[in-house]
Amino acid sequence: MESVTLNNGLAMTTIGLGTFQGNYSYQVNDSDVVTKGFAMAIDLGYRHIDTAYVYDTEIPVGQAINQKIADGTIGRQDVFLTTKLWCNQHGQPNVVPALKQSLKDMNLAYVDLFLVHWPCSVKVGEEKVPKDEDGNVLFENIDITDTWKGMEQCVEQGLAKSIGLSNFNEEQLLRILENCQIKPVVNQIEIHCLHTNVKLIKLCKDMSVQPVAFSPLGKARAAEGKKTVFEQEAILAAAQNHHKTPAQVALRHLLQKGLVVVPKSINPKRMKENLEVFDFQLSEAEMSSIDSLNENHRIVWIDWLKGSKSYPWKH
Secondary structure, three states: OOOEEEEOEEEEEEEEEOOOOOOOOOOOOHHHHHHHHHHHHHHHOOOEEEEOOHHHHHHHHHHHHEEEEEEEEOOHHOOOOEEOOOOOOHHHHHHHHHHHOOOOOOOHEOOOOOEEEOOOOOOOOOOOOOOOOOEOOOOOOOOOOHHHHHHHHHHHOOOOEEEEEOOOOOHHHHHHHHHHOOOOOOEEEEEEEEEOOOOHHHHHHHHHOOEHHHHHHOOOOOOOOOOOHHHHHHHHHHHHHOOHHHHHHHHHHHHHHOOOOOEEEOHHHHHHHHOOOOOOOOHHHHHHHHHOOOOOOOOOOOOHHHHHHOOOOOO
């Protein structure tokens, strides 16, 4: 398995397992099934797992890691584990307690990487999407640099080995870099061949912040009149040339750009296939052909967050 070296010297495996279950009620319906799926991923060779408080997968992820430690498959040091601070946990005083709760839920002593999930903040409390009696989301306007101070405390207290960002735009990334004591090691953003995010990736690399691609395979179903990543002729042609699946080609394309990818799946066949991308190389012509597919087509908007003054994307 290949890895990249982060700006703090730690190694991060270039393929991680995304654990969002696609459920925007932010609740996992069958925790036992999910735990078994994550444990199987470790058996298949995954050594980088990406979860988040809001995914409601921290508990099954922790259970899977602890099961595989107990049966001797791995040691804790063998798995690079990421989790994320949600919008209702922003503000310096709230960050350390939030991570401590996540660690308690996972029954682990530390995470390898702790991310600010979105730059947007909502009312601090138990509700992941707090609303008033009329159904309006209760946004706050907490300064992202104040939240970052709490993130730095997580490193200082040994709760997180690294800290980083997710869904931060160019301006927000620069603001953190200009006001930090501990530099973010990554910015996890949506990247796939239909949304190549070239400008933001370049800034990240120029600033020695590793770009990490979520949703690297795009969306399973396309809008009317559109094609999915897997239906693009350039992807299909490369898949045929290399005797690989369209998903493997799409992931390989991003890996050859120096990105880390976190495809999500709980299907054993697809999880295995997603790891089998290091035994072939796309040609320059194939890379260029896939690059040309870009439509700046963003999938992940989270519409209810658009009311925040810190919402990162133009809409």
